[in-house]
Amino acid sequence: MAGVFITFEGGEGSGKTTIANMIQKTLAQEGYHVVLTREPGGVEIAEKIRDIIHDVKYINMDRKTEALLYAASRRQHLVEKVIPALENDAIVICDRFVDSSIVYQGIARGIGIDEVYQMNLFATENILPKRTIFFDIQPEDGLKRVYENKDREVNRLDLENIDFHRKVYQGYLSLCDKFPNRIVKIDASLDIDHVYQQVLTKIREIL
Incomplete structure (x- = not known):
């Protein structure tokens, strides 16, 4: 695949979604073919799965059910949107990918890193991003942003x-x-312009 696959990772309220939109606009203005997408979601079937995963009504969802739903959503998103875009020489910026499942379900839910990784290898057929940007911010500070932002959805997580x-x-x-070699950290506790510049610099290194 000729395109460049980039993923953004971070905890709740890290600001990655806001920065992803800013980066997409900048690169598109420079003439790049940029596809901005997200997980879970990005295509209709995956968005339906997202609605189930994030619905605050489903607080009793089993942790393995949750992990399998993420993997199912990821598979549909890959084959329907990400892979075709990469084959069309696009820069694909994805808000979350396999690393999210490893840390949220594998580690925080206690399923196990290897178990979740193997599940996702089946779903992705070993497709990994060229560069992953980790938005580093203390969880307390990220959650404070979530509850201060009245426009952001508050989901089950x-x-x-x-x-x-x-x-x-x-x-x-x-x-x-x-x-x-794949994951780079940026300081997401800074103001939005400084975070944006950090991310843009890291992306330009691989274009």
Whole structure:
């Protein structure tokens, strides 16, 4: 595939979605073919699965059911949107990917890293991003942003206790150490312009 696959990762309220939109606009203005998408979601079937996963009514959802739903959504999104875009020489920027499942379900939910990774290898057929940007911000600060932003949806994961979000954060840090050639950290606690410049710099390194 001739395109460039880039993923954004981070805890709740890290700002990655806002920055993704800014980066997409900048690169498109420079003449790049950019596809901006998200997980779970991005295509109709995957968005329906997203609605189920994020619905605050389903607080009793089994952790393995949750992990399987993410993998199913990911598979449909890949074959319907991401792979065709990459084959068409696009830059694909995806808000979340496999790393999210590893830290949220594998680590924070306690399913196990290997179990979740193998599940997602089946779903993705070993497709991984060329570069992953981790938006590094303390979970307490990210959640504060979530509740201060009246326009942002509050989903089922936002309602988890702080210990859960701390496990997610530590999980991301461990992945950064394990995959330093793919995952780069940026300081997401700074103001939006500084975060944007950090991310743009990291993306330009691989274009």
